[in-house]
Structure formats: C-alpha cells, structure tokens
Amino acid sequence: MSSRSFAEYRAMFAIDDRDLDGVVLDCGGGASGFVAGARAMGARALAADPLYALGAAALADRLPADLDRGDAMIDANTDRFVWEWYGSAERRQEMRVNARSEFMADIRRHPASYLAAGLPRLPMADGSVDMVLCSHLLFTWAGRLDREWHRSAIEEMSRVSRGEVRIFPLVRLGDSEPVGFLDALQADLRAEGLVCTVRGVPYEFQRGADHMLTVGEPRR
Ligand SMILES: C[S@@+](CC[C@H](N)C(=O)[O-])C[C@H]1O[C@@H](n2cnc3c(N)ncnc32)[C@H](O)[C@@H]1O
Numbered sequence: 001m002s003s004r005s006f007a008e009y010r011a012m013f014a015i016d017d018r019d020l021d022g023v024v025l026d027c028g029g030g031a032s033g034f035v036a037g038a039r040a041m042g043a044r045a046l047a048a049d050p051l052y053a054l055g056a057a058a059l060a061d062r063l064p065a066d067l068d069r070g071d072a073m074i075d076a077n078t079d080r081f082v083w084e085w086y087g088s089a090e091r092r093q094e095m096r097v098n099a100r101s102e103f104m105a106d107i108r109r110h111p112a113s114y115l116a117a118g119l120p121r122l123p124m125a126d127g128s129v130d131m132v133l134c135s136h137l138l139f140t141w142a143g144r145l146d147r148e149w150h151r152s153a154i155e156e157m158s159r160v161s162r163g164e165v166r167i168f169p170l171v172r173l174g175d176s177e178p179v180g181f182l183d184a185l186q187a188d189l190r191a192e193g194l195v196c197t198v199r200g201v202p203y204e205f206q207r208g209a210d211h212m213l214t215v216g217e218p219r220r
Contacts, residue, residue: 001030001051001059001066004135005099006037011085011203012168013133013212022130022219027119027157028137031063033099035113036106046113046129053116056108063100073174080176082207120152127162130219134167139179139213142172147181151188154215158194163219168201169209176206182213189215 009015009032020043026034029047038045051059071093074081086092107114117123119137134157138150145153157165171178186196197214204210 001049001063002070002136003031003033003063003067003096003100003103005033005095006040006102008095008099008203009034009037009133009135012135012201013166014199014201019131019218022163023128025124025129025132025157025160027122027132027134029114030136031059031066031100031103032135033102033106034133035110036102039106039110039113046115048115048117048122048124050116050118052107052114056104056111059107060104063104067096067100077174077176080207082204085203085205120149120156122156122160124160126159128160130161130163132157132161132165134165136169136173138167139170139182140173142179142181143174147185147188150181150185154185154189154194155192158216161216163216165215166212167215168203168212169206170198170211170213171206171209176209178208186213 020038020041022044024038024043024045026032026045026047029035029049030051032047035045035047083089086095115123138145138153142150154165170182189196194215195217198211199214201210201212
C-alpha cells in the first residue's frame with residue numbers, strides 16, 4: 001500500500017480546479033493523501049480500497065513496511081526511474097511521509113470517506129461520483145490481473161462515475177514496460193460505447209510513464 005501525495009495526484013492525472021468541482025473517488029486509494037488534500041481545499045472526495053477493512057490502527061502498523069518495500073524496489077531498479085519531477089530522492093521521501101501522515105489523520109477523523117471495497121465491484125450507486133481516479137493499480141499489476149479483469153474494473157468505475165475515469169500509469173510495475181493488451185482493451189471498451197483517450201500528463205517517475213488513460217467524458 002503506497003502513499004502518494006495530493007500534489008502527485010494533481011500531476012499524474014493533470015487535475016485542474018474544475019476537476020475538483022464535483023465528488024472524486026480515489027479507487028485503490030491505499031494510503032494516498034488525495035482525499036485529505038482535496039478536503040483541505042474544500043473539495044469533496046472519497047477513497048475505496050479493500051485494505052480499509054483493516055481499520056486505522058492496523059493500517060498505521062503496516063504502512064512503514066509497505067513504504068520500505070516500495071523504496072527497495074526503486075533502489076534495485078534505479079535506471080527505470082527519472083527524478084526531474086521530484087527534484088531529489090529526499091523531496092520524494094518527504095512527500096511520501098507527509099502524505100502518509102495526512103492520510104492517517106484523515107481516515108481517523110473521517111472514516112466514512114474510506115470505503116472498504118475492491119474492484120471489480122464497488123458498493124456504490126450508478127453515477128454517484130463525478131470522476132474516478134485510479135493510481136498504480138490497473139496496468140501496474142498487469143502481470144497478475146488480465147485483460148478481462150481490467151475490462152470489468154473499468155466498466156465498474158465507469159458505472160459509478162457520471163464523468164471520466166482516469167487511470168495512471170499505463171506501464172507495468174518492475175520492468176516499466178507498456179502493457180501489451182492496452183490497445184485491445186481500448187477496442188473492447190469502445191465496442192461498448194465508452195470513449196477512451198490516452199493523454200499526456202505533466203508527471204513522470206517510471207521512465208516513459210507520462211500518459212494516463214481516460215474513459216468517458218468530463219462532467220462540466
Ligand atoms: C500501489 S498501491 C497505490 C495506492 C495509491 N493509489 C497511490 O498511488 O499511492 C495499490 C492499491 O490498490 C489496492 N488494491 C488492490 N486490489 C484492489 C482492488 N481489487 N480494488 C481496489 N483497490 C485494490 C491495494 O490495497 C493498494 O492500496
């Protein structure tokens with residue numbers, strides 16, 4: 001379970017102020033600071049992740065080891081990462097630590113904003129949010145989650161969103177290679193009438209991972 005900050009989310013998903021006018025769901029939210037950061041700006045957001053079923057105390061216990069595992073993976077594959085966006089490893093670490101604190105404070109204060117739920121089934125009504133963001137879950141784990149699973153997961157996020165679903169990154173964890181079934185998956189979704197677009201974003205950490213997939217149309 002990793003812990004990206006609100007600032008990283010803004011960049012990964014090219015979020016502007018209008019995107020924060022409605023309710024935003026962070027799906028596979030982990031220990032991200034997105035909901036806390038949105039709340040601090042007066043925006044409305046919630047997150048879903050199966051791990052929220054553990055409760056805040058157990059999450060706090062497991063977070064340091066999870067974050068250390070992520071850092072070890074980066075240390076073992078340094079050539080697959082670029083640091084321009086962060087500026088330095090120290091700055092990235094600082095963002096992680098702050099995001100984790102903001103997440104822990106927010107989930108304790110506002111537990112109802114954190115749904116214990118996992119794709120491909122979300123216990124939410126059709127069209128109940130204005131945008132869904134999905135960071136480092138789909139495509140990241142394409143080694144173990146196949147094209148059919150991705151299709152079901154995207155259909156489900158599209159069901160609960162009145163507007164767009166945005167997914168980042170479009171490469172696999174570990175080798176940072178593009179996902180082989182991305183084109184075929186987009187064809188599957190287009191055949192169901194869903195509009196799919198690959199868009200550049202102002203963020204790159206895994207080398208070459210500077211695009212997101214959007215599904216559906218913005219609600220503006
Ligand atoms: C690499 S973490 C990313 C966390 C956060 N989005 C971020 O970018 O910092 C992936 C998250 O997806 C969650 N996850 C795993 N399976 C899931 C599922 N089926 N549905 C929703 N979330 C899931 C994990 O528990 C984990 O917190």
